[in-house]
Amino acid sequence: MAQVPQTFFDALAVRAWCGLALDALGRAREEIDAINVYPVADGDTGTNLYLTVESAAAAVEAVFAGHEAGGNREPGPTLADAVRAMAHGALIGARGNSGTILAQMLRGMAQVLTGDEAPGHADGRGLGLALRRAADSARQAVAHPVEGTVLTVASAAAHAAEAAEGDCGAVARAAHEGARAALAETPDQLPVLRRAGVVDAGGRGLVSVLAALVATFTGETPHDRHARVEARDGTSRDPAECADGAPAPGQGGPAFEVIYLLEAGDAAVARLRERLDGLGDSLVVVGGDGLWNVHVHVDDAGAAVEAGVEAGRPYRIRITHFGAGDVHTTGAEWTRGERAQRAVVAVVPGEGLAGLYTEAGATTVLARPGEPPASGELVEAVRRAHAREVVLLPNDADLRHTAAAAAEQVRAEGVRVALIPTRSAVQGIAALAVHEPGRRFDEDVVAMTSAAGATRYAEVTVAERQSWTMAGICQAGDVLGLVDGDVAVIGQDVTATAEAVLDRMLAAGGELVTLVLGDGAPASVAARLETRVREGYLAVDTVVYDGGGQGALLLIGVE
Known part of the structure; x- marks a missing residue:
C-alpha cells in the first residue's frame, strides 16, 4: 500500500x-x-x-x-x-x-x-x-x-x-x-x-x-x-x-562484545563508565531515567558483567566471542586448542543443593545460614578440584569480594580462574545447566555468564525482626518476598507471598521457572506455584528441586 x-x-x-x-x-x-x-x-x-x-x-x-x-x-x-x-x-x-x-x-x-x-x-x-x-x-x-x-x-x-x-x-x-x-x-x-x-x-x-x-x-x-x-x-x-584484507574479528582487539540492560542511578553509571573504559574499548552507554543499555568490547567478559552488578541490576546480558578460533588467557599460558581439565566450584546454601550441584559435576562449598565461607575455604575447594581451569560460582552477592580474593590467590598458583558473579543459587543452576567442559574455556565462560545473567532470582523467607524495607515496615514473623535482593512483597502466608513474587517476576516475561524448596516450606507450595505457571503463563516450564536447610523457605529463578 x-x-x-x-x-x-x-x-x-x-x-x-x-x-x-x-x-x-x-x-x-x-x-x-x-x-x-x-x-x-x-x-x-x-x-x-x-x-x-x-x-x-x-x-x-x-x-x-x-x-x-x-x-x-x-x-x-x-x-x-x-x-x-x-x-x-x-x-x-x-x-x-x-x-x-x-x-x-x-x-x-x-x-x-x-x-x-x-x-x-x-x-x-x-x-x-x-x-x-x-x-x-x-x-x-x-x-x-x-x-x-x-x-x-x-x-x-x-x-x-x-x-x-x-x-x-x-x-x-x-x-x-x-x-x-x-x-x-x-x-x-x-x-x-x-x-x-x-x-x-x-x-x-x-x-x-x-x-x-x-x-x-x-x-x-x-x-x-x-x-x-x-x-x-x-x-x-x-x-x-569489501572486507577482504580488513582485520578479522579477534585480531588486535578485545575478545568479547558484552551488552546488557542496566537498572541503575546516574552516579553509579558514571562510575561504571570509568571502570569499563579501563577494561576495554568501543564503550557506549546510552539511556537515562534509571534504565541504560551498556555496550563494550573486552577481554574479560565476566569483569564487565560484574561491573554492571556493582552498579545496579544488569539483565538481558548478551556476550559475543569475536573469532572463536582465538584463545585469550589470564594467568597460566595454555597451548592453542588444548582441552585442559576443567572444574566448577560453587558455593551452595543447603545440603539438597549441594547434592544437586555435585551430581552435575561441581565441587561444592556449603554455606550455612549466618556462616558464609571465608576465602581460604574457596581456595581449598579449588585445590581439591585438581583442575587447571576453574569456573567459580559464589551464588551470593555478599560473597563477591571473598570469591575475588580467592580467585586471585589461586591464579598466582598457575590455575586459570573465571569468576562468574552469580548472586543466587538459582543463577548458578542456570550457569551449570549450559556448562560444557569439552569446549574452549572462554566459550564455556561466555555461555555460563550469559545464562546466569539472564536469570532473575527471588527468595521467600521469614523476617526475624522489625525493620524498614523497600516495600514498607515489616514485623518479626512476616513473610518476605525478595526480588533481585530487595524486599518486594510483605505478607502473612508463604504460598500467597510466593505467588505474588512469581507473578511480579513473570510480568517481565520468562521461559523457565526454577523452584528450590527449603526445609520449612509448606508441602503444597510447589504444586500451587506449578499450577499457577501452567494456567497463567503459556509456554513457561517449571522445575522443582529440594534445597534442604538452605535458610530461605523458597528460592525462585526465572530465565
Missing part, C-alpha cells in the same frame, strides 16, 4: 518512519553487513541496526494498539507518546555498537519532541532541533568518539538540517543529503575503511534511516546507490568483497 506523506512530525509520522526505516534496513541489511570492517569486522552492523529499529517499531505499534483497544480512536496517541515509545523500544532492543548509538539518537530526538515546543506536532524547525540533539547525544554517549563513523555522518546530517528552511520534508531532505555527503568522505577519515575500500557501515545504515524519514514527509524514497562501493583507484567492488 502506498505511503501517505505526512505534513508534520506527529505520532502518525513517527509510526510511518519506523515502518519505512525497518523496510529500508531490511533491504540494505546484507549490504551493510558485508562492508562492516570497523570497529570489528564481524559482519553484523546491518543486522544489528535492523533489530534495533524492529524493537522501536514494535514499541510504537504497541502504543497505537493500546490506544485503539481502549476505544479511543480519535485523536490517537500524541507525539510524546509515540517518540517515547520509539526511544524506549530502541533502547531495550539495541544490538551492537551502531544499534546502541542509533538508540541514543532516537532518545535525543525524543527529548526535544516531548518538550513544550512540540506538544502535538513538530514543524521543520522542530525536526532540525531534534536531529541536532540526536547527533550530540550520540557523540556524548561514546567514550572515545572516532571520526569517519556513524557519529560523523549524524553530525553532518544535523548541521544540514539546522541550515535548511521549510517544512519537515525539506529538512529531512537536507539531513539525508548531508549524511550522504559525509558518508562518502568516511574512507578519507578512517584508515581501516580506506584500506578496505568501503564506507562506514553504521553511517550507511543511518543514511537508510534518513532516507525513510524523507519518504515519510514526501512520499518519495531517495535512491541511494551503495550496492557497489568505489575503491580508492576508482574501480567498483561488490560489498561481499
